[in-house]
Amino acid sequence: MLNALLDILLPRLCLLCASDAEDDGLCAGCAALLSEKKIGPPVCSVCGEPFPDSAGPDRECGACIGKAPPFISARSAYLYEGAVQDAVHRLKYAGEVGLARPLGRLLSRLPMPLIPHRVVPVPLHPKRIRERGFNQSLLLARALCKGLGLPLARAGLERTRDTEKQTGLGADERKKNVAGAFRVRKPGSFRGMRVxxxxxxxxxxxxxxxxxxxxxxDGAEVMALTLARARRL
Ligand SMILES: [Zn+2]
Ligand SMILES: [Zn+2]
Known part of the structure; x- marks a missing residue:
């Protein structure tokens, strides 16, 4: 009984490969595979896009200079490839929800320019939640909030349309697909806040x-963190 409880509290096996876990549910090998995909500087100081073939400090990318995005900063921890892509697929499509905790902890190690007043996950449409059983972004946000002691507004935003899956759509189609798809659940609830x-x-x-x-x-200033980022073609 006590051992079973300890196994839940302190998982000893790596969540990705079932060898002995060292830190937070991952083994040293899997942690190393993930860290190979870590996005390093320099990145765009606004949208976080990596500058793959250059050195030097972070600076604004051409796209952000051309048109300022609706957020003050966006950052991603890893490139969406290899072990990172596998881990996200296992969380999202194989329902391995136990992975949300170590992945959310990794996400919480990213530097943030300012401390947020609220943390808000990108919402899924209720129909998609019924199909999948959970919102992976909420699970990641919860792990991050626990680790950093930040307040979670789990249902701050809602998805008003059941949009088509973005997979396989081009950039313009993706933009159209999600246009006007989100709203603040309680208007005015984020006024003057950093989210x-x-x-x-x-x-x-x-x-x-x-x-x-x-x-x-709604009057908020927005920052964004994502676990992974697709390489721009
Ligand atoms: Zn492992
Ligand atoms: Zn940029």
């Missing part, structure tokens, strides 16, 4: 931007 948006993957940024627009309309 940290959490999502699993940043692909073209269409979803994060649309959520940020809804929060900004």
């Amino acid at each position: 940290l948006l959490i999502d699993d993957v940043y692909t073209t940024g269409a979803t994060i931007r649309e959520c940020a627009r809804a929060l900004r309309k």
Whole structure:
């Protein structure tokens, strides 16, 4: 009984490969595989896009100089490839919800320019939650909030339309697909607040931007963190 309880509290096996876990549910090998995909500087100081073939300090990318995004900063921990992509797939599509805790902890290690007043996960439509059984962004946000002692507004935003899956859509289609799909559940609840948006993957940024627009309309200043980011083609 006590051992069973301890196993729940202190998982001893790696959640990704079932060898002995060292830190927070991952073994040293899997932690190393994930860290190979870590996004390092320099990145765009606004949208977090990595500058793959250059050195030097963070600076604004051409896209952000051309048109300021609706958030003040967005950052992603890892490139969405290899072990990181596998881990996200296992969390999202295989329902391995135990992975949310170590992945959320990794996310919480990213530097934030300012301390947020509220942490808000990108919401799923109720129909999608019924299909999947959980919102992976909420699980990541919860782990991050626990680790950092930040307040979670779990249902701060809602998805008003059951949008098509973004997978396989181009940048313009993605933008159209999520246009106007989000709203603040209680208008005025984020007025004057700094809000940290959490999502699993940043692909073209269409979803994060649309959520940020809804929060900004409500009077919030928005920052965003995502676990992974797709490499721009
Ligand atoms: Zn492992
Ligand atoms: Zn940028």
